Amino acid sequence: MTQQRVTQLHLETRHGGQRCTAITVFNLVEGELETYHLGPNTKLLLCAGAATPQLLYEHREKLDNMEIGEHVNDHILLPLGIYLLPDELQVTLKDQYVSLFATTEEFSTDDGHGEPTICNFDFFSGQLDVLLYLVSHLFLAFWVPNWLKFWMIRNPRLFQCLKQVSRGLVSVFNSLDDLLWSIFHPSKMGKHQWNLISAIVKFNIAREGFYKPQSDTKTPAKEEPKRYEIILRCFEKASLEQDPDFRVAKTAITRQIPLMDSLGAKPHPFFQFLIRLLTRMPYKTQQVEDYIKHYSRYDLLTEQHLSGGCVFGQAIDLGQESSQDTGKVLGSENIYVADLSASPLPRVSPQMTAYLIGHHVATQLCRRD
Ligand SMILES: Cc1cc2nc3c(=O)[nH]c(=O)nc-3n(C[C@H](O)[C@H](O)[C@H](O)COP(=O)(O)OP(=O)(O)OC[C@H]3O[C@@H](n4cnc5c(N)ncnc54)[C@H](O)[C@@H]3O)c2cc1C
Numbered sequence: 068m069t070q071q072r073v074t075q076l077h078l079e080t081r082h083g084g085q086r087c088t089a090i091t092v093f094n095l096v097e098g099e100l101e102t103y104h105l106g107p108n109t110k111l112l113l114c115a116g117a118a119t120p121q122l123l124y125e126h127r128e129k130l131d132n133m134e135i136g137e138h139v140n141d142h143i144l145l146p147l148g149i150y151l152l153p154d155e156l157q158v159t160l161k162d163q164y165v166s167l168f169a170t171t172e173e174f175s176t177d178d179g180h181g182e183p184t185i186c187n188f189d190f191f192s193g194q195l196d197v198l199l200y201l202v203s204h205l206f207l208a209f210w211v212p213n214w215l216k217f218w219m220i221r222n223p224r225l226f227q228c229l230k231q232v233s234r235g236l237v238s239v240f241n242s243l244d245d246l247l248w249s250i251f252h253p254s255k256m257g258k259h260q261w262n263l264i265s266a267i268v269k270f271n272i273a274r275e276g277f278y279k280p281q282s283d284t285k286t287p288a289k290e291e292p293k294r295y296e297i298i299l300r301c302f303e304k305a306s307l308e309q310d311p312d313f314r315v316a317k318t319a320i321t322r323q324i325p326l327m328d329s330l331g332a333k334p335h336p337f338f339q340f341l342i343r344l345l346t347r348m349p350y351k352t353q354q355v356e357d358y359i360k361h362y363s364r365y366d367l368l369t370e371q372h373l374s375g376g377c378v379f380g381q382a383i384d385l386g387q388e389s390s391q392d393t394g395k396v397l398g399s400e401n402i403y404v405a406d407l408s409a410s411p412l413p414r415v416s417p418q419m420t421a422y423l424i425g426h427h428v429a430t431q432l433c434r435r436d
Pocket of ligand 1: 116118
């Protein structure tokens with residue numbers, strides 16, 4: 068079925084636990100709610116991503132499974148800088164999102180004890196004209212205030228509009244550079260080809276988050292499912308210097324600035340000023356702290372890699388005793404989970420991890436041992 072949204076699961080008490088006997092679905096085309104009854108042997112496999120814990124949450128008590136909606140995480144994602152690549156370096160389309168990733172371990176404590184946080188660095192490089200689309204999207208995180216971002220993610224038209232403005236802003240910078248280039252290099256008048264390199268650092272939030280219902284009522288019998296807030300606890304402490312996420316971000320970026328310096332040249336001070344005016348992105352180690360403070364309060368990019376909420380071994384069965392139970396929601400007879408909500412935030416590709424979880428659960432369910 069397409070154009071259908073599951074709004075509610077109906078559970079009944081049985082000997083082996085709670086059994087899902089029916090699901091209510093909202094038909095987005097017809098604008099109607101319909102309830103489908105499940106057969107006596109039917110298994111329900113949930114793979115609705117962040118919606119999976121939300122569909123299960125109101126049954127936590129019945130299932131005696133208070134782990135549903137817990138252990139939620141996402142990456143903190145911080146851009147590191149925009150640098151100019153040496154002219155002699157030829158960049159190709161493949162370099163836009165380089166398949167080469169750097170990984171480091173950082174500690175949130177001064178003595179380097181405790182669990183390290185893995186930081187992944189992704190690099191983007193290419194001609195500005197080619198990168199324009201990507202850069203202007205990333206740029207949206209910076210120049211748009213948070214209250215406007217709140218509406219932007221809810222309203223596709225506003226997003227389209229801001230995206231165009233963002234592209235326009237980058238293009239204006241580019242034209243300004245063309246003009247200055249022509250003035251200072253009259254013999255090479257025309258377009259100044261920029262080859263840029265930029266990087267982002269990603270790492271898991273130190274404290275796990277959770278799903279929180281917006282009200283205590285059960286799912287109402289209308290098309291909208293009950294609403295939940297996703298509480299991500301990043302940069303949580305009031306005194307940021309003591310915050311583990313702040314400390315990891317600061318060490319990770321401070322250590323990588325020399326690498327960025329060696330990969331490319333800093334833009335002209337005038338462009339550095341413009342970039343820093345809008346983004347505060349650091350070009351010197353002394354600027355890192357100010358950048359993270361500003362970014363964590365106003366520009367933070369997250370909720371792209373949301374994971375957890377129904378984690379294996381906590382809310383769902385690991386399948387160690389019986390492969391047929393792999394992914395089964397604990398306390399239930401016939402509900403299974405096979406998406407990224409089943410996993411703590413992976414340090415590698417979340418998308419690949421989601422595929423693997425789907426593959427693993429399906430394979431185990433089909434086993435006949
Ligand atoms: C902007 C962005 C960039 C990303 N970039 C990367 C990247 O570069 N690399 C990477 O590895 N990962 C990336 N990710 C993360 C990756 O896409 C997700 O981690 C992955 O898709 C999660 O898979 P999932 O199956 O758990 O959930 P989803 O992919 O979210 O699938 C859930 C599906 O269920 C449907 N659904 C939801 N609720 C209901 C309901 N009530 N009824 C019926 N259907 C429902 C949704 O429409 C959706 O199709 C990115 C994510 C975003 C948003």
